Amino acid sequence: MSSDQIAIVVDDRTYEVNKNKLIEKSDYFRALYNSGMRESTEDSVQLQGLSVTGLELVLEFINTSKVQVVNETLEDLIETASFLQVTSILKLLTSEIRLDNCVELYSLSEVYGTHDLRTACLKYMSCYYHPMLRRPEFS
Incomplete structure (x- = not known):
């Protein structure tokens, strides 16, 4: 693996990612790699408690500045973006609010x-x- 790439491990999956893109888009990785701690010199990072789906969505955004927002993966996306502090995803979600996802987004924003x-x-x-008020959630 080249020095500008790192491996991110979630569950049993490993993702090779450009370190500079991670640092640019994620406050979590920026803090990690600028900390001077032992982890900042390693070429892999093990992330606990995150879903593979959420990580894949966040990595898609980090690499392309685009993310597919679908109701079935909203929680995975918000949980991972919040944990990794990818604030640009959370800002993007404010423009993705619709009748069919507003209540769920509100609930997740609280969590x-x-x-x-x-x-x-x-x-x-x-x-x-x-x-x-006509939505099933309010019936």
Whole structure:
């Protein structure tokens, strides 16, 4: 593996990733590699408690600046983006709020402490109050 690549290990999966892109997009990796701690010199990082799905979505964003936002993977995406402190994903999600995901995004923003996403969801709900009340979540 070249010196500008690192391996990220989640569960039994290993992903080779450009170290500079990680540092640029993730406050977690920026802090890790600028800390001077032992981990900052290793060529692999083991991440515990994250889903493979969430990591793959975040790595897709880190590599392409795009991410596929679908309701089935919202929690994985938000959990991983929050943990790795990829704030640009969380900002992107504020523009992805729709009737079919607003309640879930709001709930996840509460769980993971993403204040800007929570505020955006509340604003969306107030703008689309009547259509929101017709959603099954409010029946």
